[in-house]
Amino acid sequence: MTERRLGRGDRLVVASHNAGKLAEIAALLAPFGIEAVGAPALGLPEPEETGTSFVENATIKALAAARASGLPALADDSGFSVAALNGAPGVHTADWAKLPDGSRDYGVAMALTRARIGEPESDAAWFTCCLALAWPDGQVETFEGRVDGCWVWPPRGSRGFGYDPMFVPAGEVETFGEMAPERKHAISHRARAFALLRDRLG
DSSP, X not given: OOOOOBOTTOXXXXXXXXXXXXXHHHHHHGGGTOEEEEGGGGTOOOOOOOOSSHHHHHHHHHHHHHHHHSSOEEEEEEXXXXXXXXXXXXXXXXXXGBOTTSOBOHHHHHHHHHHHHOSOSOOEEEEEEEEEXXXXXXXXXXXXXXXXXXXXXXXXXXXXXXXGGGEEETTOSSOTTTSOHHHHHHHSHHHHHHHHHGGGBO
């Protein structure tokens, strides 16, 4: 596979309709002078995520955006996993938040997760992020990061998004929902995946 790079002034489609993810990825790209354009701004639809892994789903989203826009595209597929639930919700993280009208409520998702956990022997949990960088000709590279820690109840903090208020990374006392954004960006699963992607930037 030919190694390709993105440089200052290049445009990159961020293949996500999640405002929280768009903001985090744009912040990570900003120091490289790369213009991040969200999929909604280009009117790109959300493809059906039919994969059984984070890598597969990130690749589906990145390829769809790259081919539709004619620009390189970066997609994120990430999720929250609980040891007591054998890694669930995992790739179904967003599905657990889905309401009958099609919208998502992560407060509902966190409550459902806690109810399914019951009285576990372990509070171990982790976040996984896979980034897929795709080009219009179909070339794709993937980069995966993970951060381990524990789930907590009740949720704490109003920062971040998704399951962030329910997760404390190992070695920390604050949940992702309580942390200042710059602290979360330094240690998160997304930051760890992005660190692997960095070699393709600049």
